[in-house]
Amino acid sequence: MALAARLIDVEKTYSIGPIEVPAVRGVSLDIEPGDFMAIAGPSGSGKTTLLNLLGVLDTPTSGTIEIGGASTGGLKPKTLADFRNTHLGFIFQTFNLIPVLTAHENVEFPLHLKGISDNAERSQKVEEILEDVGLAGLSDRRPNELSGGQQQRVAVARALVKEPTLVLADEPTANLDSVTAEEIMALMKEMNEKKGTTFIFSTHDPLVMKHAVRLVLLRDGRVESDNAGEGNGHGT
């Protein structure tokens, strides 16, 4: 089976006027289908940059990024957008739900983007995934009528509804209390086990790191350690 994602010697250097900021400095990683992987490391170590590269929201300065066996280099913006809609789900630190839409409508949105035109098919997928994330009965609420943890559950449902190859989450628990953070991690793990979806999330939080099956530590834009294959259940 194709890898969920592969980074080969990826570098990203930002330019601020004449100043060059090396953010990712030669990262190579094979991400297996079904990985549940945390990217940890100090502030500024390149976690968000790496997730943005994996999400094809940004392009590397050099190196290759493959998602689901397909290279993402040199694709046009429209093709990249289609690629994201098909293959990738995103979960953000600040939930990023659309405030005027209900939970149901927020989760339905990516299905519109994916071009599923059958109303009944969309509705069924949305209600199923909302039930999976424990929000059956709350589908008509708007984000401001939900708790932070419930909003993040909507965001998890929104990321999963189109059955992506890979879900990327940048500090998904940073705005949650520790009990709710544990619940969101348990939910993501459950979805990982039930649906086989690959998850990559960044975190500062040791409580979140302990849920990871695979833990990659970044320092100064490089992989400092990676426990893949160290009897951690990876690939099993």
Ligand SMILES: Nc1ncnc2c1ncn2[C@@H]1O[C@H](COP(=O)(O)OP(=O)(O)OP(=O)(O)O)[C@@H](O)[C@H]1O
């Ligand atoms: N748009 C940008 N322009 C210039 N430099 C940037 C930009 N984004 C990030 N950087 C720099 O790149 C490096 C890596 O930043 P990044 O945001 O990836 O770190 P991080 O590990 O996510 O940090 P944090 O834990 O604080 O979120 C830092 O030195 C940062 O200042």
Ligand SMILES: [Mg+2]
């Ligand atoms: Mg960050």
